[in-house]
Amino acid sequence: MPETKEKEAPPSQEQKLIDQLANSDPGKAYQAYHALTEKVTSAGDPGKEAERERLAKVLAGALNATKTVKERRGEKQVPRYNEKVRGELARLVSLIGGQQNVEAISKAMNEIDAREAERFALDRMTDEKSTASLIEFAKNGLGPDFRIGCINALGFRQGKEVVGALTSLTNDKNAGVRQAAFNSLANQTDPSADQAFAQAIAKAQGRDLLALQMYRVRLAGTLADAGNKEAAKKVCQAITADKRALKPQQKAAKIIASRLG
C-alpha cells in the first residue's frame, strides 16, 4: 500500500485573519484586526464560554507559534509572527481572559521585542496566574523599564503576595524600580505598607521625596476608602508630624484625617 499523506486541515477563518494581520498593506492588516476584535467581543457574550475557549486557543496558539530559520551555525526557532502582530494577538487574547491563556502570554513575554504589548495584555487579565507571572517579571524581568511596567500593573491588584513582592522591590538596586514599587504599594489596603514609606522618606531627596510623599498620601486615602480608619489616621498623623512633608501633602493628610471622624 502506498503511504498516504495526511491532508492538512484548511486554515480556519481566524487563521486567515491572523495571517492577514501581517499584511504589508496597512489597510488590510487593519481590517483583519477589527474583524478579529469583533469575534473576540462577540465571544464575550454571556453563554458563549465554548466559543471563547476555542477562539482563545487559536489566538494563543498563534501568539506562541514558531518557525525555523537557518543560521550559520544551524537552525533556530523564532516567533512565526512579527512584533506588531504578536502585540495585537496578545491584546485580543487578553480580552478573552482565562488562566490557560496567561501561560501563552507569559511565554511570549520572554521574547523581548513585543513584550511591552504582551505585558499590556497580562495587565488586563485579573486572575491569580497573571498576578504570579507579573510578580515574576517584576522581580526577574530583563531591564528596568519592563520591570517598572510589571510593577505598575501590580498596583491594580491586591493580596499578600503582591504586598510582599512590592515591599521587597522597594529595596531594589534600581531607583526607578524602587519608586514604582512605592507607587504601587500606595494602592494596597494592607497598612503594613507604611513602614517602608517611613524609612524611605527619611532618606529621600528632591523629586524622589516629593513622589514618596504623594504616594504616602495615596496610601492614607486607600486605607480610608477601604474602611481601615485607624490605619489611615496613623498614616495621616505621620505625614502631618513629618517636618519634611511638603505643604500639599500636609494639607491632604489633614483633609483625609478630617473625614475619618
Next chain:
Amino acid sequence: MKNQTRRRFIKSSAALMAAPAIVPSSVFSKEGQPAPSDKVIVGSIGVGDLGRRHHLKNMLLKNPRIEVAAVCDVDRDHRDLAARDVWETKKKKVGVYEDFREVCERDDIDAVLIATPDHWHALIANYAMQCGKDVFCEKPLTYTIDEGKKLVQTARRYGSVFQTGSQQRSDKRFRLACELVRNGKIGKLKQVDTIIGGINPGSWQKPATPPSALNWDFWLGPAPYVDYAPNRVHYQFRWFSSYSGGKMTDWGAHHNDIAQWGIGADGSGPLKVKGKGERHPNGPHDVFFNFDVEYDYPDGVKMFCHSGPIELNGVKIDNGVMFTGSDGWVFVKRGKIEASNPELLKTEFSSGDERLYLSNHHHNNWLDCIASRERAICDVEVGHRSCTVCHLGNIAMILGRELTWNPEKEEFENDAQANLLLRRPMRSPWTM
C-alpha cells in the same frame, strides 16, 4: 487663593526685607485691576493649536486676574511660540518646559491649564493636584473611566479646585435649556438626543522620522509605541483610538455633558447602554465615525447620542442637544436655542424653581473658585461623569451588546469583558 496668596506674600515679604525699602507701585492695586498678589499664577501645559490659540492668547493673556509664569509642550516649536506670545503681550519672560512635572513642581505656580492631547489629560491633572495646584483641564477629561475615578479621589483628597473645559455650562443658552427641562417647562422629560458629528477616514502615511522639535516618545507617553506619522499628532490625534475616543468623546464631552445637566444626573449616570458604531473599513482612523448609542436613565428617560445629522421634532440637526418632554421640546446648540413654544424661552423663573449654577465665563468661574475654594461649575466629578457617558457609548459599540451600568459602583454588572475596558494599561513608566 488663600494659601497661595499667603505663600507668595511670605516670599515677597522676605524679598522686601532683603531689599531697600522701596515698594514698587505695582504691588498695590490700580483701580479696577487686581494687585499682583491677587493674581493667579498659571502654568500653561500643552500649547499647540487649542492650548495656544484659544487658552493662552485669548483667555490667559487677556485676563487681568492671571499671570502666566510657564509654558510647556513636548513640541519645541509650540512652546517657543507660546513663550513669544507671552513676551509680545506682557513683555515678560516665562519659564519654558518640555516636561509638565517641572511646571507642576514650581512653588510659585498656583494653577495649571492643561490642553494636551486627550491621552495625557488625566495623568497631568493628577500630578498637578498632588503638587498642590488647582487645575483647568480641557475636555474630554479622561481617556478611561478609571482615570476619572482617580481624578475625583485626588481632587477631594487635596482640596483642589478643578474646572473641566466643557464650557457650554457657562453659556446662558445651555443653562436656560437645562433650567426649562429641570423645571418641567416641557412637561415630563422623555428623551434627550445629542448630535455630535462624524469624521473622515484619513489616509495611511508611511512611518517617518519625527520632526527634530518634537519629542515623539514623550508625546506618546502612556500610549502604545508606534512609529511617528505626521497625521497622528496635533489635531488629528482625535481620530486614533490610542489617544482619544473620537467624536464620541471630543464633542460628546460637550453635548452629553449638557444632557447630564438637563437630566439632573451629575454625580450619577445612565443605567443601561447599547449602541451600534461603524469604523472606516480601511482605517487608519479607527474610532467610530458613524454611530447611534442609546442610554437608559432613571425614571424612563432615554438618551440617544448620534453622529447625525438627523431631523427631530421638525428641526434638522447636525450638532446640538434636543430635549423632548411630554408637553414640548427645547433644542440648543452654540449660538442658538429654540423651543416648541417660543414663549418658553422668555420664561421668568420663580423663587420656587430650581436654578442651576450660574457662570457666564468659564475661565473666570475657575478663578472665582480658586479664590473662594468653592467647586467650579464643571468640577472634576461633573467632567468625569459626563466623560463616562461618552466612554460607556464607546465600550458598548466595541462590544456590540447591551450593558448594565452601576453608576454608584462605577462598574458594569455581570460583564467581565466590559469591565476590562474601564481602564487601560499604560506604557512604562507611566501609571496612574
